[in-house]
Amino acid sequence: MRVGLLPTEGKSTYRFTVLFLATIGILISSLPVVVVTIMSFSASDNTGFPPPELSLRWYWEVIAMFTQEDASSAQSVVDSTVTSLLVAFIVMAISTLVCIPLAYALARGDRRIREGMELLFTLPLVFPLVILGIAFLLIAESLRLEIGIWRIVIPHVALVLPFVLRNCIGAMNGISVETEEAAVSLGASPLRAIWDVVIPLMRAGILAGLIFALIISFNEFTITFFMYTIDVSTLPIWMYSRTVSSLDPSTLALSVFIIVADVVLIVLVDKLIAGRANLF
Amino acid sequence: MNEPPEKVADDIMEKRKMNKNISRRHLLATSAGLATALAMPSLVRAQPLAGKELRLLTWSDNTGLAILDHIAKPFEERTGARVIADRTGSTSEMVAKLRAAGDRPQYDVITLAGVGAVELAGDGLLGKPDLNMLPNLADVDPRFRTGADGHGIGYLLWTGGLIYNTKTFQEPPTSYAQMWEETHKNRLFLPPSTWTDALDTIFATGKLLGGDGTNSAEAFAKLAELRDNILTFGENPAQLSELFRSDALDIGGVYAPAFYAAELNDPANSNMGATYDVDEGFFADLMYTITPKSKPGDDEVVHAFIDFTLDAEVQGIMAEAVLNGPVNQKAVMSEAAKASPFIIKPEQMGDKAIVHDKSFIAEVREDWINQYNQTLS
């Protein structure tokens, strides 16, 4: 049983302070979402809070938007959603596949190299996205690239690398060299030992990285805003043009759908990769 | 085979002209049948542009949405062409994207504010539409037919004035001076520096002080008094509408009623009113449709679309939807739209309308935007 971090019994000031601050944290994270969710069930046209009556009408409207939309005249919400999902899954796969070996190399390698590399792979997080967006756009245009969906995938991979790598390194930190040595001494080749021993132990960290990659790519707006084309566009872009023109409850209902979609994706990845609930 | 190159070129030109003539006849025929077509859509069999695509870039706000509903959709029904619309961005964001794309634009037609057209024309990125392929242009007020050195075709008149809270003001405010009233402290909004409306605001302040609007030094000194009174800059029209609805704002400007066609119709719920009838005058800016020099689509469909934006019926419907002034003098408007105080027709502009000298604005723009930022935020 765990000790010390959050005592289970007693009325100590420590326990009170920890719970109090955590509650504030939860409120700050979730309050806007809670309000928006309540509003999306409003029965009225305007957005007075709290809503006088509740209904599902805006949800039916959103469902109609997905099912009955005629294909012409606008970026289609269905196409955008499909592109978003495709991009997010490719980004997730690539970033994880490249980060696992790197995390291993850094954890077992020279410490100075490790610090330098960690800093290098933190850079995408530091760069102001607006200027990065226009730089990617200018480069893509000047190289005259016709790369379809990869226009968006390539910058997204760079953006999620810091998150994925940090999670993978965090997972590697917990794995002692002895475990691996044991496998090797039992006759496994070093690569085999990594595959059979290290990677399963890294699973929680890998999973966390996957989910971060998925969420960030699926919801990324700023760089995509510069990189999307009229043929390859994503859901956040579609959502943006909608929210700018009208903030009615149907937009809020759509937001709730997106939240649900994200949560489903998270749970799905969790189930697929972790089998028996490893991450949370 | 051995013909001199000039001869070949001439031949090609000749053929092109013939094509143009044919297509123009088609177009004229279709627009003549317009009234019938509206009444009986099933009769529209001739779809001269079937199978062609047009890529349109327009605003992300409700004015862009109206273009989809009232221009792109009927255009598709009438011609059989397919309009793919990108509805993201403000004028300056569109200009940034088009500049970055250089000679490989994704779009065939773009609608934007005058400044944007002038900027892009200056960069040499725009094509000059063939006015002969735009028969509806004949009905357009001669002042608003073209701009940006022939690269832009007049589209609608964007007008800006004061937006006010109908709960606070029993009578519409009659001067921009109202914004300086102490009672509106923290209940005031101004346009963001990135919008042309900010330049209008500087101009209006100058006029308020008795100048001709170009007296910017005085105007900035006066605007500085507002610094601590502003609740927010109107970067997001929907956010402003929410703040008016919840009675958190009294007044603001220079801002366009164009965003609030629905709200202004329902002041009881939205608390929103708008007025152009201000001592210092209101602002009118011609918006354009433009087409990039190396556009992906073909000339015929591009011209047909631009011409369609000028159609008398389309202009009337758009004017009502986004409260912009129609440039087509024969614009067909409903009685309600004709009576609407928010839609300024060219002939109603009179001497109260301030239309900026584009070259003057181009000259001071950067400096004014910076000063506006530094004075107010």
Place this chain on the structure above:
Amino acid sequence: MSISLSRPRALAFSLPAIIAILPFLGACFYIFRFSISADKGVIDGYSIQAYVDLMTPFFGRSVWLTLKLSFVATIIAMILAVPLAFLLTSLKSPLARRCLTVTILLPLILNLLVQAYGWILLLGPSGVLNSTLKGLGIIERPIFLLFNETGVLLGLIQTSLPLAVFPIVSSVRGLSQEHLEAASSLGASHWRTFVDVTVPLLRPGLVGAASIVFAFNASAFAIPLLLGGRRVQMMGVAIRDMISPLFNWSGAAAAGMILITLTLIVLVFASWLVRVTSEEVRG
């Protein structure tokens, strides 16, 4: 030691990730090159004019404001993140754990425009909070929590909180139970254990998380735009204004370089701090 990573193998393991980050490094170099371009709109010639033009009191204030707000937001986010991480790691029910995780991730998921709208309904001049306080007779005039530095601070804390919580969670998971048990069996109070044992052990993770949060906040631009009502001129906003409508792309690149340099200094300092303190701990 039987497991040693040969240099070629280390390189082979690192190569895919390096290839993946190359386009980004290309973009960084492009920005740097643009910042020393003699032309504002295209890369042409060399000049430091873009940097010289930035040396104004206005830009200076913007830099100061950016650093100040990012710093304060980081401190508060950390103060909230540590208890959240403790709570998250000590929850026993998997369902509760998942719900809490998703709740913390929400700000990363929901469109910022929509979140800003939620905040206006709550904290706006006539929002839920103000009308409640007015109804109770506590205030007469509304308190302004949005469209000023407070609003921006709130937004920064909210959006960066997930970035703080999850690295701390992994550090907490890695905490050695023996240390904590030893402290508790010696009869140390919870506060003593926290100050003397937990925090020093967590320090590398804490500093790492804080530096990410700081960097993330320093480059924010949607938050100051939406919750600051544009009145809070952080550098992200200034950079956006230079891109459009001013089309001063070399200036934007130069401002970007300055922002990155400042952030990197903070990051390097943080990683130095981790090294020094972890050496102390190892003693």
